[in-house]
Amino acid sequence: MSRLMRASAIMAAGTMVSRVTGFVRTMVLASAVGTALLGDAYNVAYAIPYSILDLLLLGVLSSVIVPMIVQAQQRDADGGRAFEQRLLTLATLALIVVAALAVLAAPLLIDLYTNWRPGSPQYEAAVLLARLILPQLAFFGLGAVAGAILNTRDRFAAPMWAPVLNNIVVIGVFLAYSGGKDPATVSDGQLALLGLGTTAGIVAQATVLVIALKRARFQFRPRLDVRNARLGQMAKAGGWTIGYVVITQLGFMLITNLASAAGDAVPNHGVSPYTYAFQLFQLPYGIIGVSVITAMLPKMSRAVTDGRMDDLRSEFGSGVRLISCVMVPASLLLMVLGPAITVPIYAHGETTVADAVYIGNVLQVYGLALMPFAVFQLLLRVFYSFGDTRTPVFIGAGTTAAGAVLMLVANALLPPAYVVMGLAFAYACAYGLGAVVAWMMASRRAAGLGGWTIGTALTRMYLAAMPTAVLALASVWVSQQVFGELAFLNSLIILAVGGGLGGLLYLAIAHKMRIPEVNSIVGMVAGRVGR
Structure with missing residues (x-):
């Protein structure tokens, strides 16, 4: 637990700064382009390269490439150096072509x-923005592979801090923009x-990640000897992962189509509110969940490679409990404080208070999905640590299919003004179902995951967090x-009392209940502050 916490703390600190600057970035974006026509055009164009990267690389990185790099480091005579060089060379060239x-x-x-409709100002603006944003595919892919190599060397800081520079650059761009919100x-x-x-x-x-890779004594040498790149092994393992990503991206495509239609019917109730709420929903998982998973997966892969199944279960249990001690109170606070969170962030410039409140309403619904989504992502890493990329495809297919059905039902039954909220609810229900199925199958694969112990820990965390939710309400x-009506000042008061004092109340109750994960985090932070 201590090693996992130290590695996670390094990444969480970088991710925290990244997410804070990301807050500012999103806030400045919403102020510059609003949540209607141009805002929707930008957010769709911005999402497309990430969808393509998910399809081609990012899912394969965590499920296939990281375990393969670990195996090469353990088994190859050169410590996997040549394999890493081939991987970086081929990934960069391939993504340049894709871009x-x-x-x-x-x-x-x-x-x-x-x-x-093709020819409309919104469509033409989205096409031009996409053409200007899509070249980043090559650079993002290069950074992603470099980050994966750094992670297998237990160099977690740069991959988590590099996005801060990205956010700072883009914040400057949005501040310089003065074109309004009408395409x-x-x-x-x-x-x-x-x-x-x-x-x-x-x-x-x-650029930051490449420099960090060089400082980690990685000597890059372009290698095109494809025969030794293990592409067959990668394709065999990664084919299923790509299948999983294809399925999830079809689900995302459905979301953007339904949300864009809702935005056409009711301005400021389309893609942009969904996107901004989703980004805030991802914040707790991005700070804690991604950090824990990134530190956990190489250790779980090594445990499976060495046949140490007890260590696998221990790493998984520690990861779930460590994530949940933050996710549990965060999910409850999102459900209660959604509009109070979004008004101070988004109600500026081209985005009105009413627009920001609607984003907060969507965020409240997303609060239901936070815990199921986080546990679902952790469970997939159990399969990936075994080199099993096939099972997650079937689980993901079922989850996406269930979500798609629920989204279509929501779109058919709800007025356009509530469709995006219905999409968020469908997302929560689908991941709740997916987490249950994934747990049953992963537990069978690992001969148990310590469900009773984890369930007891989660119950105690919810009991400790309930007074916080009551105070926030x-x-x-x-x-x-x-x-009266929500505005900037009373939103800050609500956040200070419900979020600030509520968070301290949770820490105090969790300490009294002797929840070890909370006590460990508090002790580690206090120790660092004391220095």
Whole structure:
């Protein structure tokens, strides 16, 4: 636990700063382009390269490439150095080709992800933005592979801190933008500032990771000897992972189409509110969950390779408990404080208070999904540590299919103003079901995951967090009685009382209940502050 916590703490600190600057980035974006036509166009164009990367690389990194790098380091005579060089060379060349093809296919991609009419100002703005943002595929992919190599060397800081520079660059771009929110009146030069500035941020991020890789004594030498790149093994293992990513991306494509249609029917209730709420929903998982998973997966892979199944179960249990001690109170606070969180962040410039409140309503629904989503992601790493990329495809297919059905039902039954909230609820239900199925199958594969111990720990965490939720709810009620409608000032008061004092109340109760994960985190932070 101590090693996992130390590695996770390093990454969590970097991720915290990254997410804070990401907050500022999103806040400045919403202020600059709003949540209607241009905001939706930018958010769709921005999401497409990440969808392609998920399809081609990011899912394969965690499930296939990291375990293969670990095996090469343990088994190859040169410690896996040549394999890493081949991997970096081939990934970079492949993604340059993919980026070029994606730029050419930008209109087709916008057609796939939205229901916008070709020739409309919103559609044309989205196509131009996509063409300017899609070149970042090559740089993001290069940075992702470099980050994976660093992680297997237990160098976790740079991959978590590099996005900070990305955010700073893009914040400067959004502050420099002054074109408004109507794509019909925005010039190509102003769109170029948004698109090329976004790509410049990724270039800066990749540069930091390449420099960190060099400082880790990684000597890059271009290698095109494909025969020794283990592409057959990678394809065999990664084919299923790509299948899983294809399925999830089909689900995301459905979301963007339904959300864009809702935004056409009711302005400011489409893709942008969904995107901004989703980014905030991902914040607790991004700070703690990603950090723990990144530190946990190489250790679990080594445990499986060495046949140490008890260590596998121990790493998994520690990861779930460590994540949950933050996710449990965070999920409850999101469900209660959603609008109070989003008004101070988004209600500026081109985004009104009413627009920000709606984003908060979507965020409240997303709070239901936080724990199921986090546990689901951890469970997939159990399969990946065994080199099993096939089972997650079937689990992911079922989860995505269930979500798609629920989203279509929500779209059919709900008025357009509530469709995006319905999409978030469908997402939560689907991941709840997926987590249950994944747990049953992963437990069978690992001959048990310590379900009773983990379940007991989670129950105690929820009991410790309930007073925090009650305090947060009381702060919302009192604020409404005193100030009336939600605004910037009373939102800050609600956050200070419900979030700030509520968080301290949770820590105090968890300490009294002797929840070890909370006590360990508090002790580690106190020790660092004491220095």
